[in-house]
Amino acid sequence: MKSMKTEVPVLSRRKPADYAESAYRRLCDAILEGRLMPGTPLSRRVLAAEFGMSTVPVGEALLRLEAEGLVESRPRAGSRVRIPTASEIQGNYELREALETHSARLFAERATDADRKALVAAAEKLDAMFDELKRKPYSAARHAQAERKHMRFHMLIAGAGRCVELENAIERSRVLLFNWLFTMSAEFGELPGGWHGTLARKLVGGSPREAAEAMRVHVRYRKDEVIERLSELAGPETARMARGPQRHRNGGSRK
Amino acid sequence: MKSMKTEVPVLSRRKPADYAESAYRRLCDAILEGRLMPGTPLSRRVLAAEFGMSTVPVGEALLRLEAEGLVESRPRAGSRVRIPTASEIQGNYELREALETHSARLFAERATDADRKALVAAAEKLDAMFDELKRKPYSAARHAQAERKHMRFHMLIAGAGRCVELENAIERSRVLLFNWLFTMSAEFGELPGGWHGTLARKLVGGSPREAAEAMRVHVRYRKDEVIERLSELAGPETARMARGPQRHRNGGSRK
DNA sequence: GCTGGAAAACTGATACGACAGTTTAATATT
DNA sequence: AATATTAAACTGTCGTATCAGTTTTCCAGC
Numbered sequence: 180m181k182s183m184k185t186e187v188p189v190l191s192r193r194k195p196a197d198y199a200e201s202a203y204r205r206l207c208d209a210i211l212e213g214r215l216m217p218g219t220p221l222s223r224r225v226l227a228a229e230f231g232m233s234t235v236p237v238g239e240a241l242l243r244l245e246a247e248g249l250v251e252s253r254p255r256a257g258s259r260v261r262i263p264t265a266s267e268i269q270g271n272y273e274l275r276e277a278l279e280t281h282s283a284r285l286f287a288e289r290a291t292d293a294d295r296k297a298l299v300a301a302a303e304k305l306d307a308m309f310d311e312l313k314r315k316p317y318s319a320a321r322h323a324q325a326e327r328k329h330m331r332f333h334m335l336i337a338g339a340g341r342c343v344e345l346e347n348a349i350e351r352s353r354v355l356l357f358n359w360l361f362t363m364s365a366e367f368g369e370l371p372g373g374w375h376g377t378l379a380r381k382l383v384g385g386s387p388r389e390a391a392e393a394m395r396v397h398v399r400y401r402k403d404e405v406i407e408r409l410s411e412l413a414g415p416e417t418a419r420m421a422r423g424p425q426r427h428r429n430g431g432s433r434k
Numbered sequence: 435m436k437s438m439k440t441e442v443p444v445l446s447r448r449k450p451a452d453y454a455e456s457a458y459r460r461l462c463d464a465i466l467e468g469r470l471m472p473g474t475p476l477s478r479r480v481l482a483a484e485f486g487m488s489t490v491p492v493g494e495a496l497l498r499l500e501a502e503g504l505v506e507s508r509p510r511a512g513s514r515v516r517i518p519t520a521s522e523i524q525g526n527y528e529l530r531e532a533l534e535t536h537s538a539r540l541f542a543e544r545a546t547d548a549d550r551k552a553l554v555a556a557a558e559k560l561d562a563m564f565d566e567l568k569r570k571p572y573s574a575a576r577h578a579q580a581e582r583k584h585m586r587f588h589m590l591i592a593g594a595g596r597c598v599e600l601e602n603a604i605e606r607s608r609v610l611l612f613n614w615l616f617t618m619s620a621e622f623g624e625l626p627g628g629w630h631g632t633l634a635r636k637l638v639g640g641s642p643r644e645a646a647e648a649m650r651v652h653v654r655y656r657k658d659e660v661i662e663r664l665s666e667l668a669g670p671e672t673a674r675m676a677r678g679p680q681r682h683r684n685g686g687s688r689k
Numbered sequence: 690g691c692t693g694g695a696a697a698a699c700t701g702a703t704a705c706g707a708c709a710g711t712t713t714a715a716t717a718t719t
Numbered sequence: 720a721a722t723a724t725t726a727a728a729c730t731g732t733c734g735t736a737t738c739a740g741t742t743t744t745c746c747a748g749c
Contacts (some may be wrong), residue, residue, distance in 0.1 A: 197509075198703070223731070238731080239497060246501040255710045255731045270599030277536030277600065278529075283530065344525030345532065348603070358527075413717045453733070478701070488734045493701080510701045510740045 197235035202226070203243055210249050210260055211358055212323070217262040219249065265410035268356070272406065275352045276398045279333065283350060284396035285340030287387040294339035297385040302379035305332050309370050323337055326357055332375060335381065336394075360409070370400075454491035457481070458498055465504050465515055466613055467578070472517040476505060476676075503610055522613070522664035527661065531653045534588065536606060538649035540595030540641040549594035550638040557634035560587050564625050581612055587630060589635065615664070620657045625655075 192217060206226070209215045223234040232236065241258050244250040252258035286294070305328060312325055330353055337346040374397075381393035461481070464470045476496060478489040485492065499505040509512035523625050560583060567580055585608055592601040596621070629652075636648035 222729085224729090235703055235705095239702095242497055243495065243501060246498065252731080253711085256712065257730050267599065270597045273536070273540070273595075273597045274599045274603060277532050281528070281532030281535070283742090292667075340528075342525045342528045344522065344529045348529060475697085475700095479699090490733055490735095496701095496733095507701080508741085511742065514702050656703085 198230070198232040199239040202230050202232065202237050203240035204232065206240055206244060207249065210244070211354065213319070217260045217261050219260045221258045221260065247351065249284075249358065263409075265354075265406070269406055271352055271356050271400055274397075275349070275356065276395060278345060278349045278352060279336075279398050280391040280394050282333075282337045282340050282345055283382055283390040284387040285342060285345070286336050286382050287385060287390035289341055290339040290383075294335075298335055298339070299376070299379045299383060301332050301335055302375040305329065305375045306370075306373050309374070310372065313369055326360070328358070331375045361407070374400075449668070453487040454494040457485055457487065457492050457495035460485065461499060462504065463493055463511075465499070466609065468574070470515050472515045474585055476513045476515065477629060478513075502606070504613065518610075518664075520661070522665045524661055526607055526611050527653075527657055530604070530611065531650060533600060533604045534591075534653050535646040535649050537588075537592045537595050537600055538602070538645040539642040540597060541591050541637050542645035544596055545594040545638075553590055554631070554634045554638060556587050556590055557630040560584065561625075561628050562631045564629070565627065567617045568624055581602070581615070586614070615660070664687060 206215070206221070215221075223237045223241065226237045227234045238409065241252065243251055245252055245258070249261055250258050250262040286298075291299070308325060308328060312321060330350075333353065334346065334350065337349050340346075378393055380395050382390045385393065461470070461476070470476075472568065478492045478496065481492045482489045496505055496507065498505055500513070504516055505513050506516040541553075545553070563580060564582060567576060585605075588608065589601065589605065592604050595601070633648055633652050637645045640648065
């Protein structure tokens with residue numbers, strides 16, 4: 180409607196510094212890699228000094244991490260890496276089931292032949308990796324890498340559904356669960372042989388409903404066991420941070 | 435472990451001012467009520483002047499709104515109320531289907547007798563309201579109120595599932611869709627007679643799978659039509675804000 | 690008339706300082 | 720010794736100022 184001058188090219192994408200983004204990345208990575216364990220206090224000032232910036236961008240990073248559920252903060256008394264409660268873990272499992280089953284359904288409906296081929300190939304490689312993992316002694320690095328590959332496998336399924344919103348939601352729920360899983364070390368890489376191969380075949384060959392149900396059993400596998408183990412590490416249900424829930428509760432419609 | 439002195443009571447909950455929270459509420463309400471239409475520029479300075487505070491808390495509020503998807507911003511060139519793309523609308527529909535069907539399943543599994551009774555009662559009242567809405571001439575206020583009640587109905591189902599994470603996700607996806615729906619005025623309050631009553635009966639009486647499938651058809655009702663209409667208002671798929679996507683893209687694991 | 694480019698008027702990003710809560714440690718009181 | 724009180728050391732919150740990008744405007748040149 181207005182001016183229609185020479186369409187500007189898309190060449191502006193650099194970040195002159197973006198301290199906030201940098202701080203966010205460093206903190207997020209540190210939490211996800213387990214270097215910052217749940218409960219670790221996060222002071223804006225010490226982080227600012229450590230990162231060589233002021234407290235403002237650090238605060239922005241903490242705000243984003245809080246919105247994502249990785250950090251909790253009390254109004255004027257500090258932030259820390261979030262300690263999940265047992266019910267939160269259970270809730271995230273529920274969320275994951277809802278999202279992944281729908282993702283599988285979309286895969287069965289929309290995946291191209293290339294998608295399906297890629298999936299079975301990825302499944303075979305993943306199963307081989309888990310087999311190998313079973314033989315070797317436990318190693319945090321190997322375990323973490325396995326989790327990353329597992330994540331990519333599920334994101335491959337989600338990607339074939341052609342729905343970014345669903346992809347993002349799945350990634351978020353997985354991140355939340357696996358950040359917590361991270362704290363518990365070994366013995367959870369052991370899966371039945373060909374576990375992902377059979378799943379992939381059902382997704383590729385089955386109807387949407389069959390695909391969804393196959394994914395449901397996949398997601399629920401060992402669910403109770405994992406929840407129980409995680410709940411031990413989790414903070415007690417009440418009084419998680421001594422004084423009620425974190426601020427900025429809801430995030431949608433009020434009134 | 436540490437000190438075990440006189441357990442501190444839970445009496446700290448006030449906010450000495452919390453300008454940021456206030457700004458967030460005002461902006462969020464204004465957007466959700468349609469007073470700030472998609473595309474409206476949001477300048478930190480003018481908002482700060484209007485709210486009687488500095489730009490810092492306004493910035494925090496905008497950051498939260500951006501994380502929620504209600505606002506978009508380009509690094510150093512201003513924020514505005516987000517204009518959704520057609521694919522985003524479609525994606526949110528997909529998300530909503532995944533979440534609501536699982537919510538219905540949980541309802542069938544976990545709802546108490548009181549939950550079930552409350553649901554059928556709410557459904558009848560809702561249907562009556564929609565019937566009345568059909569007769570009266572269009573009114574933005576009535577329409578908005580109807581949407582709110584409709585929202586509450588769905589949150590009633592989610593609440594019986596006993597899973598806050600799922601509830602929050604459903605609320606968020608609904609808010610995102612209906613903030614956009616808000617811009618299109620009338621003719622979408624018209625539903626088949628007893629529409630929610632039949633759904634409620636299936637949720638109350640059916641198996642988990644039947645409940646989920648009933649919810650699926652409920653959510654999909656008129657889906658394509660709504661998407662098409664919304665897509666007209668939506669920004670074009672490419673070049674939504676002239677220069678690529680908003681910053682702070684992903685929100686989970688990178689590396 | 691249209692095009693090109695410089696300058697002005699925006700924008701958010703960041704630093705710093707002051708402040709008011711919260712927590713913790715030390716101290717006084719019983 | 721256990722408890723109440725106080726002081727000190729934290730915490731995030733917010734205001735103001737500065738800076739560097741982006742967008743718009745406006746004027747020169749064709």
